[in-house]
Amino acid sequence: GESVGLHLPTLSVQEGDNSIINCAYSNSASDYFIWYKQESGKGPQFIIDIRSNMDKRQGQRVTVLLNKTVKHLSLQIAATQPGDSAVYFCAENFGNEKLTFGTGTRLTIIP
Amino acid sequence: GAVVSQHPSRVICKSGTSVKIECRSLDFQATTMFWYRQFPKQSLMLMATSNEGSKATYEQGVEKDKFLINHASLTLSTLTVTSAHPEDSSFYICSARRGGGGGGYTFGSGTRLTVV
Numbered sequence: 001g002e003s004v005g006l007h008l009p010t011l012s013v014q015e016g017d018n019s020i021i022n023c024a025y026s027n028s029a030s031d032y033f034i035w036y037k038q039e040s041g042k043g044p045q046f047i048i049d050i051r052s053n054m055d056k057r058q059g060q061r062v063t064v065l066l067n068k069t070v071k072h073l074s075l076q077i078a079a080t081q082p083g084d085s086a087v088y089f090c091a092e093n094f095g096n097e098k099l100t101f102g103t104g105t106r107l108t109i110i111p
Numbered sequence: 112g113a114v115v116s117q118h119p120s121r122v123i124c125k126s127g128t129s130v131k132i133e134c135r136s137l138d139f140q141a142t143t144m145f146w147y148r149q150f151p152k153q154s155l156m157l158m159a160t161s162n163e164g165s166k167a168t169y170e171q172g173v174e175k176d177k178f179l180i181n182h183a184s185l186t187l188s189t190l191t192v193t194s195a196h197p198e199d200s201s202f203y204i205c206s207a208r209r210g211g212g213g214g215g216y217t218f219g220s221g222t223r224l225t226v227v
Contacts, residue, residue: 034216043117043204043218044155089154098145099206099216101155 012108013080021105023073023090030092034099035064035075037086044089047075077107085109113139115207117219124195124226132190132222134205140185141207145216146178149202161188195226 013019025033031052036044050057050064050073057064063076073090087106091099114137124130134144143162147155159175161167161182169175177199179191188207192199205219 036218041202041221041223043115043221045218046215049215098157098160100157103154 009103010106010108012110014110015082016079019077019080019084019107021075021077021088021090021107023075023102025071025073025090025092025102027092027094027100028068028071030094032093033064033066033073034091034093035062035073036089036091036101037084038089038104039086047088080107080109082109082111113207113209113215113217115141115205115217115219117205117222119222120220121223122225124224126196126226127194129191129193130195130224132192132203132205132224134188134190134207134219136186136207136217139207139209141188141209142185143208144182144188145206145208146180146188146190147204147206149204149221151202155204158190192224195224197226200224200226 034049035047037047038044048059048062048064050066055066061078065074077084085108087104089104090102093099116135116137118133122130145160146158148158149155157170158173158178159167159169159180161180163182163185167180177193182188202221202223204221206216208216
């Protein structure tokens with residue numbers, strides 16, 4: 001089946017810097033995308049979402065960008081903090097059905 | 112906000128025994144619940160989708176007779192791993208979606224299953 005993939009499996013960022021996590025998706029019909037944060041031994045935590053009729057959405061310290069032309073999704077985290085260290089997953093959804101998760105990127109914040 | 116409670120958080124069982132994992136939506140009704148399995152350093156893989164009052168829909172390659180799913184009410188779904196073996200050891204996570212169109216997905220905290 002179709003899948004969602006990530007370019008970078010690991011990312012290390014200095015505390016206070018901005019980080020960008022990328023995701024490529026393959027189902028051009030997907031209309032809803034979500035970024036999740038998962039800490040060790042815990043379930044995924046919702047960060048931010050975006051629908052296909054938008055190309056940018058901002059939250060608190062986070063921004064999601066969607067480029068439907070190249071089927072690319074990114075998560076920007078501003079002014080990273082030690083608590084941002086986790087694995088980040090993008091997920092795609094088509095027609096309100098199940099979510100398909102990407103492979104994940106481990107973000108490490110260097111003090 | 113929407114809260115999903117999953118328990119137990121951790122369970123160790125002997126090979127050949129069965130283990131039941133519960134997933135409850137605490138403050139909303141979930142018409143659909145999802146069960147995922149996650150191996151170390153890997154992504155979440157959907158095992159099955161359960162809808163209240165009907166049979167679960169299993170993903171390709173998931174044995175429905177081994178992973179029994181029951182969604183008897185709008186707030187509770189259970190996953191029973193029958194005749195567990197060491198290769199079933201994994202992190203199991205449930206997700207619930209609110210009823211109605213456009214409902215968001217809320218995840219439980221996961222269950223670490225170790226089969227010895």
